[in-house]
Amino acid sequence: HQTIYLKDYTPPSFEVLSIDLTIQVHDDHTLVHSKLVMQRLTSGDLTLCGRDLELLNISLNGNVLTPDDYNIDPEQLIIKNAPDQAEFSISVKIHPESNTQLEGLYQAGNLFVTQNEPEGFRKITFFPDRPDVLTVFTTRIEADKKYPTLLANGNLVEKGDLPDNRHFAIWHDPTKKPSYLFAAVIGDLAVLKDSFITMEGRKVALEIYALAQDLPKCHVAMQALKDSMKWDEDVYGRPYDLDNYMIVAVSQFNMGAMENKGLNIFNTVCVLADPEITTDPAMFYVKSTIAHEYFHNWTGNRITCRDWFQLCLKEGFTVFRDQSFSETLQSAAVQRIDDVSSLKSVQFAEDAGPLSHPPRPDHFVEINNFYTATVYDKGAEIARMMANLLGPEKFRQGTDEYFRRHDGQAVTVEDLVDSLSDGSGVDLHHFLPWYSQPGTPCVKGTGHYDASAKTYTLKLSQSTAKRPNYPEPQALPIPVGVALFDKNTGEQLQLQGNALQQNGVKDGLFVLDQAEQTIVFEQIHTEPVVSLLRNFSAPVLLDFAYSDEDLAFLLANETNGFNQWQAAQMLLERILLQGHDPAVYLDAIAQALPQVADTDALLASRLLDIPSESYLASRIDQNFNPAEVHEKREVLLKALADKLKTYWAQAYQALPIVAFEDNSVEMGKRAYRNVVLGFAVRANVEGALDWASQQYDNAVCMTERLGALRQLVWNNAPDAQARLEDFYKRFKHEDLALDQWFAVQAGNPKGNVQLARQLMQHQDFDWSTPNRIRSVTGHFAGNPILVWTQEGMQFYTEIAKRLDQQNPVLGSRILQLLSRWYTLAEPMRSEARTILQALKGQVSSSSVCETLNNLLKA
Ligand code: B3K
Ligand code: ZN
Secondary structure (H helix, E strand, O other): OOOEEHHHOOOOOEEEEEEEEEEEEOOOOEEEEEEEEEEEOOOOOEEEEOOOOEEEEEEEOOEEOOHHHEEEOOOEEEEOOOOOEEEEEEEEEEOHHHOOOOOEEEEEOOEEEEEOOOOOHHHOOOEOOOOOOEEEEEEEEEEEOOOOEEEEOOEEEEEEEEOOOEEEEEEEEEEEEEHHHOOEEEEOOEEEEEEEEOOOOOEEEEEEEEOHHHHHHHHHHHHHHHHHHHHHHHHHOOOOOOOEEEEEEEOOOOOOEEOOOOEEEEEHHHOOOOOOOOOHHHHHHHHHHHHHHHHOOOEOOOEEEOOHHHHHHHHHHHHHHHHHHHHOOOOHHHHHHHHHHHHHHHHHHHHOOOOOOOOOOOEEOOHHHHOOHHHHHHHHHHHHHHHHHHHHHHHHHHHHHHHHHHOOOEEOHHHHHHHHHHHHOOOOHHHHHHHHOOOOOEEEEEEEEEOOOOEEEEEEEEEOOOOOOOOOOOOOOEEEEEEEEEOOOOOEOOOOOHHHHHHOEEOOEEEEOOOEEEEEEOOOOOOEEEEEOOOOOOOOEEEEOOOHHHHHHHHHHOOOHHHHHHHHHHHHHHHHHHOOOOHHHHHHHHHHHHHHHHHOHHHHHHHOOOOOHHHHHHOOOOOEOHHHHHHHHHHHHHHHHHHOHHHHHHHHHOOOOOOOOOOHHHHHHHHHHHHHHHHHHHOOOOOHHHHHHHHHHHOOOHHHHHHHHHHHHHOOOOOHHHHHHHHHHHHOOOHHHHHHHHHHHHOOOOOOHHHHHHHHHOOOOOOOOHHHHHHHHHHHOOOHHHHOOHHHHHHHHHHHHHHHHHOHHHHHHHHHHHOOHHHEOOOHHHHHHHHHHHHHOOOOOHHHHHHHHHHHOO
């Protein structure tokens, strides 16, 4: 497999003025005819990408071409001596009915759908399948009338009957787009309709297509779509630009959803929502994914990427936008907690190991391997840092300039930073190295109060570990959110005056952009406690010389829930990674919790977060002993449970099940009730497991039912089996609920590989549905003690091998779960290497091979 480098980028030699596409679907094959009108831009060959296509015929400007006129290989068709104006007619045969890779056009049950990002379109027809070639698509679809739904991007121009019980529809998309945003859907779907009137007065028809039985579960998504459309108008001034917006739900899908122009295709798990089958976090995920894909219409579709190295241009920015939107749906503090929590456990871990790469990578073998937490979530943090530094008004001027300059173009990360700088009048170019440097910077520091001089001196330094094959890391601009609190009263000190300006602290942010810097706060009349990295102002690790008491102080006195949570996490990491005595933490949380719970149950549910074993593992670079980490965490959980034993009992009783309401207060109570139940069970509160059984039986929604089931199953309660059987009976026809049934068993910390294997033998297990596969592989991975055994690792390498041909994108993802193998203590480390090496001769897809090679480089 070939490595592709950013530095080798060259512009396309031809533009495509238009494409007319005809897709004729038959039971055992599909014919695709295309007419491409092309125009030369620069000298060079005319190259059309194509993969797994049977070429039936090709003609150029009316003349049939013979094999002498072109070179063809498994990846492309190169036309020799192409004229400057070229009109191609190309016919190919493809096989969506046997396409298990879920890329290109594929059949999923009774539905044909496309997934073209990043390089799926080349599996539909020959085309310059690269994001900087934009064209106007007209699409004619023909199929049997057993498939009444025929959709493509844009406006419906015509539909009608054909002989042999067939029919057709013609769609025209007036906006130029790259091939990765092309979509088509052929099937038998029901539709939920609504509409939205844009700020420009355009009436947009909104349509969500799903199986008839799932239509009632589409209302949450519809509301989220309307909310997102309004939010993008209010916050970014961006209206929608077509007369219709369609979303299609499909159960077999490799990732969450896809932002195809005007015709989004969604994994059912990201669009269907119903309190009876969907937990609150899952319902929240539906809303934020709907928003994410909608926001792509401006950040991704109207302005797209010049090449795939720029992926974080659209993904990072769009994640930042969907996170900001989500902050308006629930509490902003809790949204930030959840986003940071996932950044730290997934992205920090990725960036600390052999799969580490910059948000804008400079080389890849398989671009599918780069839809990563680093590109998405670290990319979002970079956008957020720039936005925070500018403040809302200037950031808006910057984004206005970006949209003004680049609408309709395929651009780079530099273009975004140029626009933000020019539009706001604030130079942000020093942020560019964040895009190209891998690794998580570590900010270290100390603070000193001089009572006689009335000064508080903060010394901060930054460092980033050097990674093989990358230059010596440089100092990055790191915005550090900072506040001082009066140690005696707990009050936040007002920081004002010249001293601050000279030190560069503005709006509570200090930009650390040197290897080391000192800030002196003057006229500080009482001893302060400093709070740093407030609201997680930069994606860095913080190692500040706090005393445990300082952190307990911040947990009690910080003014925002995120900062309280962050203080608790720092204390917990000290206990779990550095062996600190848990007493300070236990006292502090016991003190703070009841009051927080009374006013903000959602926040209380998060304040009890204990860093996951996977996150802790990511902080251990050698001699990692999974059993030891597990044990330490269990001991701490037990101590916390015991410390508040009487409180759990009261708190649980004070939270009776009530009718379901979809708002953050009720969501908070449900979340907190489940957390409290878990601690009550752990503390052996009398009757706690019976409460779990009762909660299961009386549940009015999935959050309650699954929360209870988890306690029963994970504690091997006598009632567990009967409730599992009940759950299965209740939901065996609801795929998304059944996924939870698999997940709760696969994620059992007291489970084992045998159990996971049995689940994969179950009659409802299905190798063609990624959601079902992930419900076992993903949740089993939550227990490092089970993963890091010979059987556990073999379990994963066998799955990667099985998926290598069948669905390499998914296979590669699953293999990535083993990325920290090299940190294991011996003899596990050597065993892990042997197991990974054994996989080497057995896989051949570019996705799986690239991941495996990178893993073995560790
Ligand atoms: N842009 C798509 C991701 C496509 C992934 C292809 N392997 C979804 C999203 O980020 O919105
Ligand atoms: Zn996206």
